[in-house]
Amino acid sequence: MSSRTSLSRFLIEQTRSHQTPAELRFLIEVVARACKMINHQVSKGALGGVLGSLTSENIQGEIQKKLDVLSNEILLEANEWGGHLAAMASEEMDEPYQIPGCFPKGSYLLVFDPLDGSSNIDVNVSVGTIFSVLTCPEREDICGDLADDAFLQSGSKQVAAGYAIYGPQTMLVLTLGNGVKGFTLDTELGSFILTHDNMQIPEQTAEFALNMSNERHWQPPVKRYVDEMRAGEEGPLGKNYNMRWIAAMVTDVHRILVRGGIFMYPWDKREPDKPGKLRLMYEANPMAMIVEQAGGAATNGYERIMDIEPSTLHERVAVYMGSKEEVERITQYHLEWAPENPDLIK
Numbered sequence: 001m002s003s004r005t006s007l008s009r010f011l012i013e014q015t016r017s018h019q020t021p022a023e024l025r026f027l028i029e030v031v032a033r034a035c036k037m038i039n040h041q042v043s044k045g046a047l048g049g050v051l052g053s054l055t056s057e058n059i060q061g062e063i064q065k066k067l068d069v070l071s072n073e074i075l076l077e078a079n080e081w082g083g084h085l086a087a088m089a090s091e092e093m094d095e096p097y098q099i100p101g102c103f104p105k106g107s108y109l110l111v112f113d114p115l116d117g118s119s120n121i122d123v124n125v126s127v128g129t130i131f132s133v134l135t136c137p138e139r140e141d142i143c144g145d146l147a148d149d150a151f152l153q154s155g156s157k158q159v160a161a162g163y164a165i166y167g168p169q170t171m172l173v174l175t176l177g178n179g180v181k182g183f184t185l186d187t188e189l190g191s192f193i194l195t196h197d198n199m200q201i202p203e204q205t206a207e208f209a210l211n212m213s214n215e216r217h218w219q220p221p222v223k224r225y226v227d228e229m230r231a232g233e234e235g236p237l238g239k240n241y242n243m244r245w246i247a248a249m250v251t252d253v254h255r256i257l258v259r260g261g262i263f264m265y266p267w268d269k270r271e272p273d274k275p276g277k278l279r280l281m282y283e284a285n286p287m288a289m290i291v292e293q294a295g296g297a298a299t300n301g302y303e304r305i306m307d308i309e310p311s312t313l314h315e316r317v318a319v320y321m322g323s324k325e326e327v328e329r330i331t332q333y334h335l336e337w338a339p340e341n342p343d344l345i346k
């Protein structure tokens with residue numbers, strides 16, 4: 001490949017070398033195009049009249065931002081007629097969006113968080129789009145709607161996952177199951193250019209990301225781990241840790257992908273019936289696939305996130321992901337605590 005490899009060139013090479021089916025290549029191209037359009041809207045900010053909230057709520061009971069809905073529409077519209085999809089599901093839609101008509105539908109399902117970290121929009125801090133691609137299990141039944149449970153596949157079945165980050169630079173980070181590539185948007189060319197060829201998370205770290213304001217709601221294994229990190233050199237971990245929290249998973253995990261660290265959003269007592277705040281299908285699973293493909297790890301404190309069999313589309317999950325050694329440590333703390341507290345396991 002030449003020294004400047006565009007996303008399109010990279011995808012063509014993948015198809016030529018039989019690593020990526022042409023239909024999947026086309027799907028990724030369309031998602032990337034949609035991300036460029038979202039980037040354009042996000043960057044207009046107050047000038048485009050796109051800041052602020054609507055009065056509507058999503059299924060999680062969160063007030064939708066104008067840009068949440070706009071980004072969702074951009075992704076739906078871009079992907080509807082490509083022929084590569086059977087259906088789409090999103091954080092911003094209660095039910096899956098079925099590709100209309102009775103014709104050979106595509107082989108794939110697309111699941112996305114159209115705008116992650118949207119509470120950051122109005123204060124001009126980075127946000128992103130997260131997406132996951134699954135294969136459609138019901139290809140023969142091409143006329144009717146797909147059953148909702150077609151989407152209920154574990155993260156290990158993902159054939160591709162990625163995110164776009166709309167920050168000082170706009171980037172698309174992608175895995176097709178053989179490593180992680182980062183592409184930076186060249187705004188003059190309008191193309192994503194390969195800039196981060198083989199993204200790898202260092203195994204060890206001294207940096208953590210979590211919302212410390214929830215400390216009083218955590219369970220003992222999380223408190224133990226965070227106390228140990230805060231104890232620094234004098235504590236049992238024997239080193240000083242730094243903390244960062246941007247409040248956009250995409251941005252926090254991107255930092256970890258570039259320079260290491262652990263990202264945590266634990267279960268907490270505020271909503272005891274829910275396993276966590278983050279969503280399994282369109283936040284945790286795609287980010288877990290990227291993190292694992294970059295040599296890191298991702299668990300819910302007890303098991304690998306990508307092994308969880310989802311029971312609902314909008315299911316939530318506790319998340320620990322990033323540098324392997326640290327994810328293994330917090331997982332170990334949960335597993336040590338669990339046998340003594342079987343009723344408290346979430």
Ligand SMILES: O=P(O)(O)OC[C@H]1O[C@](O)(COP(=O)(O)O)[C@@H](O)[C@@H]1O
Binds near residue numbers: 113115249277
């Ligand atoms: O405000 P909190 O509780 O720290 O939550 C931040 C978390 O919420 C999220 O913003 C949820 O994403 P959405 O903006 O897509 O709802 C995560 O990206 C982030 O890690």
Ligand SMILES: [Mg+2]
Binds near residue numbers: 115116117249283
């Ligand atoms: Mg999100």
Ligand SMILES: [Mg+2]
Binds near residue numbers: 068113114116117118
């Ligand atoms: Mg969102």
